[in-house]
Amino acid sequence: MKQELVELPVTTGDGIFLAHYSDKGLAALDFPNADGLVAPNGKANGRAVNSKQIPLQILRWHRTTTAALKKMLAGQPAKDLPPLDWTGKTEFQQAVWRVMLKLGPGKTKSYGEVARAIGRPKAVRAVGSACGANSIPVLVPCHRVLAAGGKIGGFGSGLDWKRRLLAKEGINL
């Protein structure tokens, strides 16, 4: 059965992101498209999609998310993060993302370093896959994971975003 998600827009100086909440926490975050609006799969442009009443708890998470996102986009550490809903994700993916959450602004790790940090030094390609499976970019800073030698590597939401986010944190590739 499919879990119902509440979708709420997050307006930032970089466009309107779309946050998806389950009853457990923030489940996904969509980047704005080139026009600064939410991506086409988000069914609204800057409006709450769900007509039904939004639970107070989700509104509180949304405030935290908005503040955290704005901080991150300003290259500052987010003070608080909403609970993240990683339901259905594997142990391996969660381990990779936990390592990323520990990375502060301006700090980067290579895919190999992340693999070593979770005790699987040879699972470098798998770390790349786990990064790609990250549905909460920016807040789970997969953009801070670079390829060996300081090369940019890849980014599921587009390398432009990766460069942009890194530049905000003072990292120029």
Next chain:
DNA sequence: GACAGATGAAGGA
């Protein structure tokens, strides 16, 4: 079970 992938390292030119 096969295949693909956001890598890394080694070897050769």
Next chain:
DNA sequence: TCCTTCATCTGTC
């Protein structure tokens, strides 16, 4: 240096 090749590990279909 730069490029190519291959080993490695995990997730997905």
